[in-house]
Amino acid sequence: MRLLLVEDEKKVSSNVARGLSAERFAVDVAADGQSGLDLATTYHYDLVILDLMLPKLDGSEVLRRIRSQNAHVPVLILTARDAVADKVGNFEAGADDYLTKPFAFAELLVRVNALLRRGPVSRSSVVRVGDLELDRLSQQVKRSGKRIDLTSKEYSLLEYLASNAGRVLSRTMIVEHVWDQSFNGVTNIVDVYVRHLRVKVDDPFEHKLIRTVRGVGYTVTQDTYS
């Protein structure tokens, strides 16, 4: 998979590029709008990550010109500009998703994966992490064959964590996915739910699946890493 990252802030682009490379993506970096547009229209990319505030050529303009030549390449907008009007404008111009700064790398990764998977990949109805089994259709959860009763919020939370098994999800991502962005930052609702979930999912078992990564967020994994 080949990705194009158009971002003028060197430290951001090098960090993102390094992270994406670690996830086995090939990443090209352009530091201004014009060179980004040149690269995007010259080579075939599976995904373009585009900052909006760019020197030489504005991100919105780059997006419009990319779309005029290639209607299919997914574009993820990376921006510090989060006004709703801008968002709507860029969606109309053909952006597939957006991410506002500051963001966690995990969040970017989840969105990149979502954009690349979208379409051809059908999601299987059963999610398995170790001995944990989630049935998306019946919303039933089993661990080692034993049924676990969860409230619908607990289920949504566990499903989100389990379907991104191995990835660390930030509280912001969890809140926005499971709840609503109104709950973001104000409340400790995620921590409370994770605690409830742990009581039901992890406490009766030797091997703990839900892990806290301090300062980053939560993850569900079967590895007992470091």
Place this chain on the structure above:
Amino acid sequence: MNIRSLRFRMTAWYAGLLVGALLLFGVSVYVGLERYLNLTLQGMLASECRGIGTELLSQLPGKNADWLATEINEAYAPEVNSRFIRVSRDGAGVIYLSGAPKDGGFDARQIPFPPPRGDKKEGSRQIRLASGQELLVDTMTFTTPDRSHFVVESGMPYQQIQVVLHGLLLTLALYTPFIVLLAVGGGYWLMRRSLEPVDEITERAEGITSTNLSERLPVIRTGDELERLSAALNRMIARLEDSFQHINRFSADASHELRTPLTILQLELEGIVHNHSLSELLEEQIGSALEETERMSRIVESLLTISRLDAGETKLDKLPLDLGALVTSTTGEMSILAREKSLALRTCAEDEIWVAGDRTCLQQVIVNLIHNAIKYTPDGGTVDVRVRGDVGKAILEVVDNGEGIPTLAISHVFDRFYRVDKARSRASGGAGLGLSIVKSICAAHGAEVHVSSQEGRGSCFRVELPMVAASEKREPTTVLRKVSF
């Protein structure tokens, strides 16, 4: 009517002065006229006496009393003119007395003689008869060449003067109130007309707050003091708007500029966590640094939200929504947080309370208020969330029986970064922006937010949103959804 209003006071002063001036004028005219009439009458009577004395009495030695009566009656016709004429001669008594006047005004026989004052009997005097009439009588003494003394009296009833004076009094009494009424009415109308722009300026000035500083007062193009006043006020508002924009711009720019370094900081720190196996201590330290980065991001985010809302830069998706339903569902989501503290979170929401608003923003208001109430209510307390409609207004109340807010702090709770108990709030992780966001969102929705509190007894936050008319009710159309994955 407001009796302290400039309009009322000026009209009252004006009316008072006018009444005073008219009274003074009336009294002067009355007194002056009375004096003038009196003098004229006296002069007339004196010349009559003199006429009788010089022209008739001098011929008397050769004539008898009948001749005198005929002459006087011919010359002065006292009965017809309501006059009183009496001629007496020392030692011989009355030699002529005019008859009763035709109008029966007085009885000449009842008029007393002038008091004996030696030779000096001249001058006029006022006589009041038993019947109530008043007369002015002029007396003169004459000495004929044959050395006999005569006293000539000529009188006239006051009534004639009084008729004129009464007429004047009647005219004044009838016209003065009419003129005063007309002047007061006209004055009030004039005052109202000239002060009307002041009312308008006042009304508009009242409506200008930090959220609509772009509005201006109406400028009255009359070239007078009021135009200067409204123009001066407008320039003041413009200066205020400028400085407000500066502050807002600064907050927005500062927050915006902080985002990129925060992104870098977060990415770098996450990189360390993910790509290296760290000692427990280092993992702890970097985790802590990441937590602080996140907190900083939240503050920056909140500041930006507030600045944009206050500057009117945020485009809100104002759609009709059922506030009661939104409150019920949001409270349901938050009930777990109340249970954590063994608080009773109770909801009492009327159905079908429709307001026009941005769903995410209004939910933010509800979440922030409930979160705030939960935070400041000790374990075992209660938090009541109520929604009801009240004459065109949707009212949301979040009431707790927690620690309350000190009276001194109550006016500051919506200020940015304000915290009642600084140490405690910092420990619980708040930056003191939650209620500022509530206020900004409310202002952007034309809603009012009030707080009342009793220290130790609890607080009540009350949001009043305009309700939308029944005809505007409709289910919100699907707004932009984020891409799901």
